[in-house]
Amino acid sequence: MPLDPNRFPAMLRPGLVALAEDMAAHGTQRSDPTRAVMALMGDRWTALILQVLMIGTWRHADLRRALSQLSAEQAISQRVLTLKLRTLERDGFVVRHATADVPPRVSYGLTPLGLDLAGQVRALIDWVNARGPAIAAARAAFDTRHDEP
Amino acid sequence: MPLDPNRFPAMLRPGLVALAEDMAAHGTQRSDPTRAVMALMGDRWTALILQVLMIGTWRHADLRRALSQLSAEQAISQRVLTLKLRTLERDGFVVRHATADVPPRVSYGLTPLGLDLAGQVRALIDWVNARGPAIAAARAAFDTRHDEP
């Protein structure tokens, strides 16, 4: 399934080829980190987790309560919180620090790389928030345009 | 379920309160566009669709083939392509232009707002690609650290 530029309108070929080459230059192969990291933005909790971790270092239970209170909708299950933190830890965005105590004391914080990522996410959130009114207006226009013929 | 700062470590309270206020200032309420737009980043196709639409204006079938060839994995179904484009159109990121011909001729392009969004996504993709090696290294370290005790 390689790219065959001839099957596309001539106007669009150069841009398409350039995009394909750029994607090939980085890893579009298996276990692609790009897709995985992009997915972090969109899933239900990770973006919020990163914002909260920018504040400082959190114990698991405190982090869980903070997230649950910040989310208007519903609380995060601790199973999912553990999963999300594991993923972030694996990719080098979060550090986990545990003591051998009993009961255990586990805390989570951002690595420099994670802080960088959180900043990117923050920028994106700010961008969307700034465009919120424009988006809402577009939605309203679309909906009234399609509700009644 | 309002925020009760007293239930959190004193060190973290100010930052948490600030974050909560910032979120409240924008819409954290129902039908929140922020979550919806953030979700665009992470879903399987939208980020790629935006990149391709940056090239120019596409007919439905051409766009479908381009996306399918760019995706290493699998082709996008045209049902899903229609759904994604509808969503983007509704939020004001994409314009749909149709003629009354038969067979129909429908083409899609970015609005100025959509071009702006595509640029943001592009920046994020570039950021991740630049960090690809660091992330891959972190993963490898994590995996070997957890595979064998």
Next chain:
DNA sequence: CAGCATCCTCGGCGATACTG
């Protein structure tokens, strides 16, 4: 307190068939 295992629900997305 933090983590894991189990079960279950729900929504995203693919496949197919049909219409204008």
Next chain:
DNA sequence: CAGTATCGCCGAGGATGCTG
């Protein structure tokens, strides 16, 4: 060619109970 309708799969994520 573009869109809609219907079906089915699969994985994300919530709930609960048990362990160190």
